[in-house]
Amino acid sequence: MPISGPGRFITIEGGEGAGKSTQLGLLAARLKLEVKNAGVVETREPNGPIRNLLVQGDRSWTPMAEALLHFAARAEHLEETVRPSLAEGLWVLCDRFADSTMAYQGYAQELGRDRVEALYEMVVGELKPDLTLILDIPVAIGLDRAMRRDITETRYERMGRAFHETLRTAFHDIAAREPERCVVIDANGPVETVHEAIWAAVKDRLNVE
Ligand SMILES: Nc1ncnc2c1ncn2[C@@H]1O[C@H](COP(=O)(O)OP(=O)(O)OP(=O)(O)O)[C@@H](O)[C@H]1O
Numbered sequence: 001m002p003i004s005g006p007g008r009f010i011t012i013e014g015g016e017g018a019g020k021s022t023q024l025g026l027l028a029a030r031l032k033l034e035v036k037n038a039g040v041v042e043t044r045e046p047n048g049p050i051r052n053l054l055v056q057g058d059r060s061w062t063p064m065a066e067a068l069l070h071f072a073a074r075a076e077h078l079e080e081t082v083r084p085s086l087a088e089g090l091w092v093l094c095d096r097f098a099d100s101t102m103a104y105q106g107y108a109q110e111l112g113r114d115r116v117e118a119l120y121e122m123v124v125g126e127l128k129p130d131l132t133l134i135l136d137i138p139v140a141i142g143l144d145r146a147m148r149r150d151i152t153e154t155r156y157e158r159m160g161r162a163f164h165e166t167l168r169t170a171f172h173d174i175a176a177r178e179p180e181r182c183v184v185i186d187a188n189g190p191v192e193t194v195h196e197a198i199w200a201a202v203k204d205r206l207n208v209e
């Protein structure tokens, strides 16, 4: 039985421009409004000084080096933010987590599931998100949204159409393998509609009154 302490750990995953950051903010606000005494921590990965190495510029890492950078950032993020917050009983909402490493490095950069799973076991161990929301959107629409969002953090955005199609399939595969943890959310609609679908999933899966 995976233990994540008395707090709740929710991760939001999906391709570029799916609306993860937008929806994370809305979910945090909804939890504070509707769940009595809910303390909410909003965070994201990759985090810290390693982030810029991964999301900016056009440096080409080997897939293993790239996965290790993600897990190095994750190791710090887990110890500094995620585990202490869960232990305090907070709701931790994380914009991307290990499923992104699995999709991007494991599938799209062809490192393979086994290697990413081995790194997960070493770095994250028993901890698992209580719920993972996978925002699904056609690639072209997501990339179009992402282009409007940011002009510096574009390293992954620029990886080409086939790469992003593989990512989308990868997230579906990840969800199908762990249906008790993952919910695929149709993110191709108005912000409010997507938010309501997310809120329904959170209430259903995490027994929110
Ligand atoms: N449902 C929606 N419909 C239309 N536009 C949206 C929707 N959700 C988000 N957007 C807009 O699309 C852009 C990307 O959204 P957001 O930054 O939330 O996506 P993201 O998944 O976090 O992207 P990234 O992977 O690049 O971090 C933003 O400009 C945002 O305002």
Ligand SMILES: [Mg+2]
Pocket: 020, 021, 022, 095
């Ligand atoms: Mg974002």
